[in-house]
Every structure is written in C-alpha cells, then in structure tokens.
Amino acid sequence: MHGFGAAAESRPTTQEAGNLAPLTSMRPSIVLFDMDGTMVSHVNPRVLRLLERLDDTGHHVARILAWRPLGRSSPERPGRSSGRRPRLLVHRAMHRLRRKHVAQIVRPCPGVRAVLELLRKQGIPMGIVSNGMGKGYGHDVLRAFELEHFFDVMVFREDVARGKPHPDPLLRALEGLGREVSPNDVIWYVGDQRKDVVAALRVSETGPQVRPIACGIRASLAIVEHGLGADHIMLTMDDLRVALLRLFGTGAATDVPAPEVPTGARTDAYSPI
Numbered sequence: 001m002h003g004f005g006a007a008a009e010s011r012p013t014t015q016e017a018g019n020l021a022p023l024t025s026m027r028p029s030i031v032l033f034d035m036d037g038t039m040v041s042h043v044n045p046r047v048l049r050l051l052e053r054l055d056d057t058g059h060h061v062a063r064i065l066a067w068r069p070l071g072r073s074s075p076e077r078p079g080r081s082s083g084r085r086p087r088l089l090v091h092r093a094m095h096r097l098r099r100k101h102v103a104q105i106v107r108p109c110p111g112v113r114a115v116l117e118l119l120r121k122q123g124i125p126m127g128i129v130s131n132g133m134g135k136g137y138g139h140d141v142l143r144a145f146e147l148e149h150f151f152d153v154m155v156f157r158e159d160v161a162r163g164k165p166h167p168d169p170l171l172r173a174l175e176g177l178g179r180e181v182s183p184n185d186v187i188w189y190v191g192d193q194r195k196d197v198v199a200a201l202r203v204s205e206t207g208p209q210v211r212p213i214a215c216g217i218r219a220s221l222a223i224v225e226h227g228l229g230a231d232h233i234m235l236t237m238d239d240l241r242v243a244l245l246r247l248f249g250t251g252a253a254t255d256v257p258a259p260e261v262p263t264g265a266r267t268d269a270y271s272p273i
Helices: 013-020 045-066 089-096 112-121 134-144 166-174 194-206 217-225 239-247
Strands: 030-033 041-044 106-108 126-129 154-155 187-191 210-214
Touching: 030 166, 112 126, 126 166, 134 154, 154 166, 166 194, 166 239, 187 194, 194 210, 194 217, 210 217
Parallel strands: 030 126, 030 187, 126 154, 187 210
Antiparallel strands: 041 106
C-alpha cells in the first residue's frame, strides 16, 4: 500500500526520537495537520473528549482482534493493509445520529487561517490527516469555514484500513501530495493528541522523517515522553505562526497583524451530531 515501506509497529524509543534534527533551524517543506482539536475546536469540549476516547478504544480493540485468528484466516501483520475497507461502525453510527450544521459543532481555532495563508504564500504543500470521518463531517467542516482550498491532500478515517497512531494515514497523505517526497524534505505533522506524535515517529522509523509538532497539552506530554526538544511544542496556532515567521525570515511577530478571530461559517454544509 505504501511506497515508503511498512513502518514498525513498536513504540518509538527516546533514542530514536532524539535522532531527529533540531526543529529550530529546519524550515518545513511539507506541513500536515490533524483536524479536530488542532484546526478546529468543538463548541462542546466534552464531545471532543468523547470522540477521542471512542477512537482510542476502537484502536485498542482493533489491535487485539488483528492478532486473533478467526477460523482459517491469519492475523494481519503490523504495517500491512488487508485491502478491505474498514467497517468503522462506531464512526458511522455517530455520524448517522448527527443533525446539526457544522458551525454549531465546531469553530476554527484562533490563528488557523493566518498559519495556512503564511504557508501557502511560501509555496509549502499542506495536507489534512484526521481520524475523523471525511464524508458527512470532515469535508463539510473544511468547506463551511472555507479552508478546503489550502490543502493538497486530505486523508480521513475511511481512506485507510488503520488510523493513528498507526503510520498509515500519514504515509497515505505523503503519497497523495502529487510530488515525490525526497530525503531532503522537512516534514511537520501538527496535532493535539499523543497518537499524532506517535504516528509521526512511527513513520520516521523506516520512512521519511516526520517531525511531530504539539499543539495541545496531551501532544506536548508525548513530546516530552519521547525526548524531543521544547521547540516541538507550540501549544497554540499563534505560537506556530511566530515560529514559522522566524524560520522564514519574514520578520518578528510584531511586524504581522494579529491572527483573526473566527466570525462565522458558510451555512450550506451540514454534519450529523
């Protein structure tokens, strides 16, 4: 499935993570983003926490079942895709229960558009890599807040057999950029959860080097856990914007207007909650 080879299933060690080059001097050439909690925040944070818990539980259950022989079938080996579409029963059931417009569920995180416009101005390819469903939710969110045009590739849960923390979604996104990824590329993956950090490090074990960028407390703790430097922790989109400005040499943060506060969204896209 993946042109970069299968990434190892084992947890990245501190030593392996520490082999990544320092971030402060590495101008990104590709930037991938998680969506929920990173690009957009839920109006009701409890909903996001519930979704994350369900997603984590589904990952652990799937991992157990993948190693349990059923009849004559053999368990799927880590890093391999069976080629079958994932059933995603929990994800699909939740989306069938939704009836609200996406603007009633989520809103763009402050500073998101400023970051995306800065990266686009620099000609840097961007992608979305999310464990959320694209159909009926992710694509609607990006269209509603007019963010879809920024991204060269979008990978959602139904696009891969295994979601994060497996490396598969990130590998799929890199393959879908429309250009070859070279060893000289500096790839960032910005996320708010531990699974985002782990997925990036698992790609780096055997494939291109993907540097995780924490934009949240849980991801920040994972950065510390894996022995990465504090420069991998941004916490907010405005912190990320300031770091990018320094790397691009376009001036200090005080030379650039403050990031916008989201004021609304298009009303022609609906998502089920």
